[in-house]
Amino acid sequence: MTHRILILGGTTEARQLAGKLAARPDFSVMLSLAGRTESPLAQGVPVRSGGFGGADGLAAYLSETGTGVLIDATHPYAAQISANAEAAARKAGVPILALRRPGWEAVKGDRWLEVHSVAEAARVLGEMPRRVFLALGRQEVAAFEAAPQHHYLIRSVDPVEPRLAVPDADYLLARGPFRETDEAALLQQQRIDVVVSKNSGGGATYGKIAAARALGVDVIMVRRPELPRVPAAESVEALFAMVGHFLEPDAERGV
């Protein structure tokens, strides 16, 4: 019997998980992307792209395709799709599992100020002009138009269009992972005195946090949004094992 699995992706882990699951002949995997990145990396498995039309649209998709398991492996800040996934799974009667990458914890030497939103991050930069590194993703940076007195260095995978309505901003196109040594060089060359970051977790984007700590640079850390509580694992390997247990309970018990 072939089990259909839908993975909501857009993260490195989703791609890795999809590859591992697709290697099993009894699993048929579809990876779903929001369709925002202009040239996403090759995913190595069948991909669909674009929104489903809310929780109801996703529930209809699950039923129509005979999906047996839904996996939410989206980014920890993609709160809307995670909420939709939980609601759609409930509505369609399809089990849901989530890959929830743990967040970073502040360690000795970190100079973090934690805030609840990107808008709050823009406010706490303060009145005095500062040199700010925004490594947030292009959807969020518009909030910094409210604080036009600062110099911004904005890094994103795709170009920020339209440009920010602030007098002093530089743009950098790059896709991670980013090494600490390269991040430290960037912070120094650009004379950055504050980094604004999401608490993404994982190693691929931690370099800027480690570099900021080493250089004594402030970090404004945007806290994670609340996500629905569903059965979850913290790593690709753990979730892969969970799917196996889930779809083959008899085999796992040795029956």
Ligand code: NAP
């Ligand atoms: P979001 O605010 O939670 O989702 C907004 C809408 O985009 C959803 O309601 C859904 O539209 C659609 N959508 C999102 N993820 C989708 C997916 N994997 N497949 C199909 N439709 C999807 O999410 P977001 O913050 O815009 O993030 C979009 C994607 O980028 C996610 O897949 C996420 O993993 C990835 N990503 C996000 C961040 C971030 O910081 N937010 C960073 C890296 C990667 P409908 O309601 O029409 O179904």
